[in-house]
Amino acid sequence: MTRKESILQAATVLFSQKGYKETSTADISGLTNVAEGTIYYHFHNKEKLFLSVLERTREMIIEEFESYMENRHFRDGMEMIENAVSFYMYLAGKMENQFLLLHRHYPYQMALTLPSCRENLEAIYDCLIDIFEEGVLMGQKDGSIAKMPPRKTALIIFSMVDGVVRFKTYNLYDASALFNDIIVSCRKILATDHHYEEGA
Amino acid sequence: MTRKESILQAATVLFSQKGYKETSTADISGLTNVAEGTIYYHFHNKEKLFLSVLERTREMIIEEFESYMENRHFRDGMEMIENAVSFYMYLAGKMENQFLLLHRHYPYQMALTLPSCRENLEAIYDCLIDIFEEGVLMGQKDGSIAKMPPRKTALIIFSMVDGVVRFKTYNLYDASALFNDIIVSCRKILATDHHYEEGA
DNA sequence: AAAAATACCGAGTGTTAACTCAGTTTTACT
DNA sequence: AGTAAAACTGAGTTAACACTCGGTATTTTT
Known part of the structure; x- marks a missing residue:
């Protein structure tokens, strides 16, 4: 692994675990066995290093999500959203x-x-919420999802799921214990009145 | 207003707007026209000042919420939760x-x-989630809410609402535009199969 | 192999920020 | 009014941190 790469990795860990301001370039240097000067040689300053970490994060999340969604086939919009949520x-x-x-x-x-x-932050959220919105639109065509504003619905589903993930992040509650309940709640929010399914 | 009080207020604003590490005691001193020494006289160090801010926050949020809930009467559990969400x-x-x-x-x-x-953080979340849980239990007795795990359901409702509020915090989306949709989604999650109401 | 370009190093520099303290002002009490 | 206690001040101290720079090692090119 190149030094530039290991700086990026260490910075990702430290910025996320300790915070940006709380992480010194000396910390990063110590974790990587790369001299401080090298950090500045590759990234010019701390802020630009942070931006590089964020850009990398965006690339990875979007790529992971798109490759998951594109090589897959869903019975209907509802199934697509369930899969997106669990992914x-x-x-x-x-x-x-x-x-x-x-x-x-x-x-x-x-x-x-x-x-x-x-731009990086918007790209990430746009990608994620677009996928949910696409699912809603698909579901409304195939009849698995009720008529409701697609964008707003996507936002609500997203914030529900993200909120639960955050409980884990904050060490307040284990997100995985809520997995099934999240899926059930999604179905209830989206379901059409007549063909109401409740699976386990 | 006492100096101690104005330090607490300024610290609340600065810690939340700029962040803890990014706020210096000189910043607080400047905003309040109180000497830096006075901050240390009252709070001993920056960390203890932060804890005081958090304790105050806990007191205020819990008091606001409890006084709202206690002097009020709800038709059923569903109405109680709707009110808690909007509050x-x-x-x-x-x-x-x-x-x-x-x-x-x-x-x-x-x-x-x-x-x-x-302790402060747990007290805040316990208070809020307890209220939602209480609403679920009440609704399950009076028939307005379906049978489902009360605590988990409360957590999901809470994270949905809090997630939307966060969109606002992050300047990504205006939470108030989603207000009605949130309420509708809550009803759908909680509603019993038979007596399914959809109001505006 | 020599030269050029790139990558790397870490001691040194200037600045900032948390915290101290010796002294001053204000309040409380008799 | 006089005195003791509490509240307040801001210049000074010390440590940490972002960033620089002159020099060295490594790779690439010719």
């Missing part, structure tokens, strides 16, 4: 540090003054 | 800074090493 929860566990980074307030604060930061 | 969204706007503080990762990190910090 989101799976991914939040697999890419723990990246999701933790997104659950910190720092990136959103940086986004207020740094357009490139905001 | 939560109202309060998140009214006490913007305190909620922002709770939406930052810092307090949860501090909670890992500082039991008194964890």
Whole structure:
């Protein structure tokens, strides 16, 4: 692994676990056995390093999600959303540090003054919410999902799932224990009145 | 207003808007026209000041919520939850800074090493989720809410609402635009199969 | 193999921020 | 009014941190 790569990895871990301000370039240097000067050689300054971490995070999350969705076939919109929800929860566990980074307030604060930061965050959320919205639209065509505003519905489903993941992040409650209940709640929110299914 | 009080207020604003590490005692001193020494006279150090802010936040949120709930009468459990949800969204706007503080990762990190910090956070979430749980239990008795695990259901409702509030916090989406949709979704999650109401 | 370009190093620098403390002002009490 | 206690002040101290820079090692090119 190149030094540049190991700096990025260590920065991802430390920025997410300790926070941006709480992580010093000396910390990163110590964790990687790469001299501090090298960090500045590759990333110019700490802020740009953070942006690189965020950009990498965006690439990884979007790629993971799109490759999951595209090579798959769903019976109907409802099934698509159920799958998207469970994949989101799976991914939040697999890419723990990246999701933790997104659950910190720092990136959103940086986004207020740094357009490139905001672009990365918006790209991630747009990608995720677009997938949910697509599922709603598909479900409304095939009759598995009731008529309701697609974008808003996607946002609500997303915030429900993300909120539960956050409980885990905050060490308040174990998200995986709520997995089934989340899926059931999604179905209830989306179900059409007549053909109401309750599976386990 | 006493100096101690104005320090607490300024600290609440700055810690929530800028972050803990990003706020210096000089910042607080500047905003209050109180000398830095005075901050240390009253709070001993920056960490203890933060804890005082958090304790105050806990007191205020719990008091607001309990006084809202206790002087009120609900037709059934469903109505109680609807009211709790809308009051939560109202309060998140009214006490913007305190909620922002709770939406930052810092307090949860501090909670890992500082039991008194964890106690404050748990007290807040316990209070809120207890209220939702109580609503579920009530609704299951009076028939307005379906049979489902009360605690888990309360957690899901809570994370849905809190997740939407967070969109606002992060400047990604305006929570108030989703208000009606949230209420409708809650009803759908909770409703009994037979007596399914859909109001506006 | 020599030269050029790239990657890397870590001691040094300037700044910032938490916290202290010796002294001053205000309040409380007799 | 006089005195003791509490509240307050801000210059000074110390440590940590982001970043620089002159020099060295490594890789690439010719």
